Amino acid sequence: MSRTFWAIVGKELLSFIRSWQLVLVVLYSFTVEVYIAGSGIEINPRNVAVGYVDDTGGGISQKILARLHGPEFLPPHRFKSQEELSRAIFDKEIIVGIVFDADFEKNLRQGRNAQLNVLLDATAASQAYTTMGYLQSILLDIAAPDLPIDVASHKLFNENADNHTFMALTEMLSIITMLTVILTAVVFVKEKEQGTWDIMLLMPVDPKLIILAKSFSQVLIVMAGIVISLGFIVLGAFQTPLNGSFAAFALLSFFYVCASAGIGLFIAAIARDVMQVAQLSIIVMMPLIFLSGAWTPIYAMHPVLQTVSLASPLRYYIEGTESIFYRGSGWIDLLPYFGGVIAVGGIMYWIGFRKIGRLF
């Protein structure tokens, strides 16, 4: 019984290693791809390109501009006329344009209401918002320096709002989903395509054992990928804080990978060839990944999508992972996530298992 099981697992692992292109792609996804996603992008407003036109003598205007500095802002760029400034904004080279017109300083010195003209490129909304906030507080500070209110704000769990670790982590979770689903489905469909699957089911070995062993082999491959990705990239290169228990994460990952393998089984049961696996898995995975809260938190979505996302095991996995890594939640707080992954995953695995095991 268990000898047959391990023999099948061994055979699948061997045939995986023999396809060197596939091994390379899997390794690439778990390392380089996660690294690119983590290092490449900064969602927080940084390096906002500011341009200005200054028709005043330059006393107060320079005082204001001097306070727009790095890392949030690039050094402000001076333009000769308002036309030049708007051309740069239209070409998307400048996001925020500030115009100090001739009587700005005069009005201010004489105690009249001075006005500052600001042009914002609203397609970069979060940059525009942040800059407005900065400008507002700078102007308030200059005009009424005696207002004694401080805001002491703390960004919990991620004090610098460092986006790199977060992007790397969610990217790893997406890759886990994608690879598990596709690898599992293809292992079965390849046999179907070559006509050997029916023979497998007719062999004197329990078909349930074959299905379990085959999907387990792919779970092993992905778990190995997770270890590599965590060790070298997420914890290694990006130094992501791991505030919670590592065992909890490993266990949650294992359940989740099994759930994804269930989706793979289901796809394998419907698809007739690898081409169809490709289509089906993309059609199933895309909603799964993008409704999971990796890109936008669930409660900020359209209400219909929120309900749909309850059926996505990735949702529970991502929330659980966030809690383990950043919030450092204990086992009791993690129970709902474990429950979600196991419940949804169990149903999916069971459906897939039933469907693929049926002969003809």
Added chain:
Amino acid sequence: MRLRIIRAYIYKELVELVRSRFIVMVFLLPTMLLLLFGYGIRMEVTGARTLIIDNDNSVLSQRLIAKFEHSRYFRTQVEPISEAQALRRIKQARADVIVVIPESFEKRVLHHQRTGIGVFVDAAFPSRGVTMETYVRGVILDAASDLGKERSANLIAINQRTLFNQAMRDEDAIVPGLIGLVLLVSPAILGALLIVKEKERGTIFNFYASPLSKWEFITAKLIPAFLLHSLNIFVLFLWAVYVFDVPFRGSFWLYWIASEIYLLISISIGMLISVVTRTQIVAVVLTIIITIIPGFMYSGIIMPISSMSGPSQIEAHIFPVMYYNHILYDVFLIGEGIESEKTARYLGIMIVYSAILLGLGRLFLRKELK
């Protein structure tokens, strides 16, 4: 180029696409992606669950709380609980923001003594954390300048003009960029399967043995994919304008022509993958990985190219999506068209780009056994 043969080959390809039901995917995937992303991605934060702990209970603190309550960005709850209890709520992901108004807040403000309002934001989702923090600061600042106005009238007013997207709608900012992503991913996947499929099944030997030239083969493979996806250019346009209500301010011709060139680029990327890989599974996984993530990162949806630093700036210029998306945002929101020198230059770059990719595909395609 023998047109008759190419026509026959194209017919065969089309029949195959229909029979394998891949044609469903050609039209379902772009629409599905656009709707999912379009409704699913939100940059702005509305209804952040805000917990206010008012330790002062004064007129001033009530005024501050009212400011929060009147903002659609917050869903406010005032509760007399301790800071530790409130922090525990954030840990359980049941609150997003905590605002703590200290004791004798009003007294200190009126006596010009410094006082601090404590703000705690859940930054487990960093970009949202930052956005929420900005909003909270904005509200407090707003309240403070109201107070400032009552005391001294001499304040600088900001006359703010938001260009291209006056209402600051998320859809306007995201959907045009999404078209660039969708028209990259979906044609690339189709292109990636075209040739490798024949390799895995062994039917590629028909091509090896036939007098068909490499260019004829590539043309015959690309044209059906190209024509089918050309329809998507219009479908996506209709979704954007009529479902998401994105304005269209530029010329439709520019949109159409740029999209066709871009389509050629993305199918060629897929074809290049198809030429170098040996199995379909590798081709599919590779295509997804090298199109979706960079396509999203360098699309300008979440981050303007001008704000990228060093290596990302270079990578963005290597990837085609940046050029196309510049044109997309121009035709949808800005409307300068080809008169803008930058748009014209980017269109030229895209043409050169597609020519290079096609050349590379021709270069790596083999017509004999290794």
